[in-house]
Amino acid sequence: MNAPTASVSLNNIKVACSQCNLRELCLPVGLTEQEFSKLDALVGGRRKVKRGQSLYRAGDPFEAIYAIRTGFFKTDLLLEDGREQVTGFLMAGEIMGMDGISNEAHTCNAVALEDSEVCGIPYAMLEQLQQEIRALQHHFYKVMSREIVRDQGVMMLLGSMRAEERLAAFLLNLSQRFTARGYSPTDFHLRMTREEIGSYLGLKLETVSRALSAFQESGLVNVQQKHIQIVDIDGMKKMLSRQANC
Amino acid sequence: MNAPTASVSLNNIKVACSQCNLRELCLPVGLTEQEFSKLDALVGGRRKVKRGQSLYRAGDPFEAIYAIRTGFFKTDLLLEDGREQVTGFLMAGEIMGMDGISNEAHTCNAVALEDSEVCGIPYAMLEQLQQEIRALQHHFYKVMSREIVRDQGVMMLLGSMRAEERLAAFLLNLSQRFTARGYSPTDFHLRMTREEIGSYLGLKLETVSRALSAFQESGLVNVQQKHIQIVDIDGMKKMLSRQANC
DNA sequence: AGCCCGGTTTGATCTGTATCAATGTAGGAA
DNA sequence: TTCCTACATTGATACAGATCAAACCGGGCT
Numbered sequence: 244m245n246a247p248t249a250s251v252s253l254n255n256i257k258v259a260c261s262q263c264n265l266r267e268l269c270l271p272v273g274l275t276e277q278e279f280s281k282l283d284a285l286v287g288g289r290r291k292v293k294r295g296q297s298l299y300r301a302g303d304p305f306e307a308i309y310a311i312r313t314g315f316f317k318t319d320l321l322l323e324d325g326r327e328q329v330t331g332f333l334m335a336g337e338i339m340g341m342d343g344i345s346n347e348a349h350t351c352n353a354v355a356l357e358d359s360e361v362c363g364i365p366y367a368m369l370e371q372l373q374q375e376i377r378a379l380q381h382h383f384y385k386v387m388s389r390e391i392v393r394d395q396g397v398m399m400l401l402g403s404m405r406a407e408e409r410l411a412a413f414l415l416n417l418s419q420r421f422t423a424r425g426y427s428p429t430d431f432h433l434r435m436t437r438e439e440i441g442s443y444l445g446l447k448l449e450t451v452s453r454a455l456s457a458f459q460e461s462g463l464v465n466v467q468q469k470h471i472q473i474v475d476i477d478g479m480k481k482m483l484s485r486q487a488n489c
Numbered sequence: 490m491n492a493p494t495a496s497v498s499l500n501n502i503k504v505a506c507s508q509c510n511l512r513e514l515c516l517p518v519g520l521t522e523q524e525f526s527k528l529d530a531l532v533g534g535r536r537k538v539k540r541g542q543s544l545y546r547a548g549d550p551f552e553a554i555y556a557i558r559t560g561f562f563k564t565d566l567l568l569e570d571g572r573e574q575v576t577g578f579l580m581a582g583e584i585m586g587m588d589g590i591s592n593e594a595h596t597c598n599a600v601a602l603e604d605s606e607v608c609g610i611p612y613a614m615l616e617q618l619q620q621e622i623r624a625l626q627h628h629f630y631k632v633m634s635r636e637i638v639r640d641q642g643v644m645m646l647l648g649s650m651r652a653e654e655r656l657a658a659f660l661l662n663l664s665q666r667f668t669a670r671g672y673s674p675t676d677f678h679l680r681m682t683r684e685e686i687g688s689y690l691g692l693k694l695e696t697v698s699r700a701l702s703a704f705q706e707s708g709l710v711n712v713q714q715k716h717i718q719i720v721d722i723d724g725m726k727k728m729l730s731r732q733a734n735c
Numbered sequence: 736a737g738c739c740c741g742g743t744t745t746g747a748t749c750t751g752t753a754t755c756a757a758t759g760t761a762g763g764a765a
Numbered sequence: 766t767t768c769c770t771a772c773a774t775t776g777a778t779a780c781a782g783a784t785c786a787a788a789c790c791g792g793g794c795t
Contacts (some may be wrong), residue, residue: 317521320645323730328645342641351641370627374620382618388590394640395588395597399566399574402691420631426787436742450782452744458611468743468791473645484569652752683773693753698774714761715772737795744789751775762775765767 259283260362268308268336278376285372287363292316298339298361299379305343307363308407311335314359315434318342318351319442329443331393341432343386356434365398373415401445409444410454411482412465418473429473485487505529505609512581514669515556516626523621531618533609538562544599544607551589553679557581560605561568561680564588564597575689577639578602578681580666584632602680618656622667647691655690656700657728664719675719 258264261279274282286319292298298309298316312477316333330351333339344366345351374378400409422428434441444451458464463479465472473479506512507525516541520528533553537545544555544562562579576597579585589595590612619626668674673727679686683694704710709725711718719725 251537255737283699285701300642320641322645323614326649330641342637345638347630350638370623370630373626374623377620379617380619380626383714384616384633385591387630387637388587391588391633391636392591392596392639394644395576398576398640398643398647399568401644402688403568403574415680436745438746447783449745449784453782456744466552521757682771694773695775696752699752702774739794742790742792744787746787746789747785749782751778751781753781754779755777757774757776759789760772762770762772764769 256364263312265310265336267310269338271378278378281375282379285364285368287365287368290361290363292355292359294355294357294359296355298355299315299343299349300352301348301350302350303307304341305340305347305349305366307365308338308340308343308369309353309361310338310365312360312362314361315356316353316359317356317435317439317443318353320351327442329435329439330397332417332439332443335424337385341390343361352382356439374402397443406444406446406450406475407454407484410440410451410478412459413440413444414471415476415479415483416472418476431471433468433469447479494719506532509555509558511558511582515584517624518623523696524624527618527621531610531613531614533611536607537610538601538605538607540601540603540605542601545589545595545599547596548595548599549589549595551586551593551595551612553611554584554586554589555599555607555609558606558608560607561602562599562605563681563685563689564599565641566597573688575681575685576643578663578685578689583671587633589634602685635690636717643689650700652690652692652696653700653703654687654728655692656697656704657725659679659686659690661722661729662718662726664722677720679715679717 247392260270260282261276263269270282289312290298290309292314300319311333313335315335316339318331318333318339319327319328319329321327339353339361341347342351366447369379369383373383396412400412404412417431417433418428421431435443437451440446441448441451445455455464455466458479461478463473463475463482465474506516506520506528508516510712521664536544536555538560547566557579559581562585563575564579564585565573565575567573579599583606585599588597615625615629618627618640625631642658646658650658663677663679664674667677669722681689683697686692687694687697692700701712704725705712707724709719709721709728711720
């Protein structure tokens with residue numbers, strides 16, 4: 244009965260947004276000191292989530308949204324027959340759980356792909372605080388809107404692109420997000436398996452593997468298991484803009 | 490030259506949300522009379538959009554969100570090479586344009602599939618009013634969250650389902666939305682072409698047509714061009730829950 | 736060291752959907 | 766009415782990606 248609760252329970256080390264080095268990613272700019280202190284009071288506490296554990300599951304009552312402090316998550320949906328669809332990969336500074344607002348219950352699972360730590364932000368208190376801090380309201384709408392735009396992009400990818408285009412779009416997207424976090428745009432470590440990438444991209448794991456091999460063959464990337472080095476980032480971008488058939 | 494601007498210009502017939510028979514779909518429940526009158530003052534005016542015309546296009550500056558009073562829209566994205574991805578179909582009482590919040594510009598096109606009328610809601614004023622009406626803030630977050638959940642469902646569909654499952658999910662979704670508007674759950678008129686359905690579902694128009702024929706063959710629906718009659722709605726639902734291969 | 740095991744790569748073959756092509760149909764304009 | 770045009774259906778064939786299968790790798794354990 245190695246219940247997962249032990250290591251995922253809330254702990255009460257207060258998180259100070261005002262001190263967090265991710266605040267540029269996660270929060271609106273230009274908050275006053277006073278506003279920061281209100282925010283610090285709001286954020287419920289950190290929670291550690293070990294690799295493989297769920298932060299929340301589809302059906303769980305919705306209480307909070309979560310900002311990732313460290314680590315890496317996937318969100319996914321399960322069909323009754325067991326088919327899985329990964330709907331997103333999330334990294335430090337990104338915000339998760341907004342799907343839960345509409346039904347007061349989460350609609351997807353959030354699973355840590357490496358040992359991670361999140362800040363829980365009780366939703367009722369967040370709504371309250373937005374009455375006091377206009378910039379926060381504005382910012383949070385932007386965050387949700389960004390999620391909608393991201394989802395549209397994934398639809399485009401799943402509905403209109405071929406396998407190699409999907410993978411190129413995926414790698415470029417990761418590259419850009421790692422860059423925004425101060426990591427190399429061209430050298431990174433994939434936290435997810437080929438199968439999870441495939442699920443996200445609507446492909447089978449073998450197809451992902453073959454596409455990566457093909458990229459390597461044509462000198463676009465070096466692949467060594469989970470370590471990816473993008474050799475020709477412009478060539479990669481061209482994969483996305485070129486005609487369907489050439 | 491027959492510039493579309495003439496017929497899509499704003500007109501100033503005031504819209505009264507308090508009188509609108511779609512308010513249950515579009516607004517939070519339980520607003521006081523006073524709150525309604527504030528809301529009536531906010532809504533900018535109606536705008537007619539003729540079949541085939543755009544309400545807004547990708548890149549347009551974001552100023553307002555829109556509630557559909559009457560009619561039917563699609564939203565879509567275009568890739569440089571001309572490929573189109575339809576990202577949604579929207580009907581009366583539904584709200585459009587929230588993708589624009591994040592970048593202060595719309596990221597998709599909204600095109601009327603039949604002569605339609607919308608209520609424009611200036612976004613800056615909406616944010617303002619939410620400070621005064623808590624229920625409105627809560628409701629609007631729910632609306633955005635619902636959009637995120639819907640998008641997740643589309644990802645599931647595009648990433649994990651086969652052609653006939655996608656079409657079944659699509660028809661059942663339409664059926665449910667028509668029902669909520671007081672129309673027949675089993676008899677309806679498709680406003681979009683097979684090609685647009687295909688784009689939405691990540692299929693070619695011929696595949697959509699064949700799948701419809703197959704449903705008709707097996708007694709699930711009657712199809713006569715754009716008129717659809719669902720004969721066996723339970724059979725249809727079973728298409729979604731059964732195993733991938735049987 | 737040696738083994739195990741989850742994850743990955745690669746090959747051979749199959750299949751669902753795309754593509755190409757021809758015909759059919761309904762509704763609008765003259 | 767007849768023609769025209771956009772849309773839809775149906776058939777034949779091609780192909781991208783799925784599936785099945787076998788080897789391969791690398792990291793953790795004893």
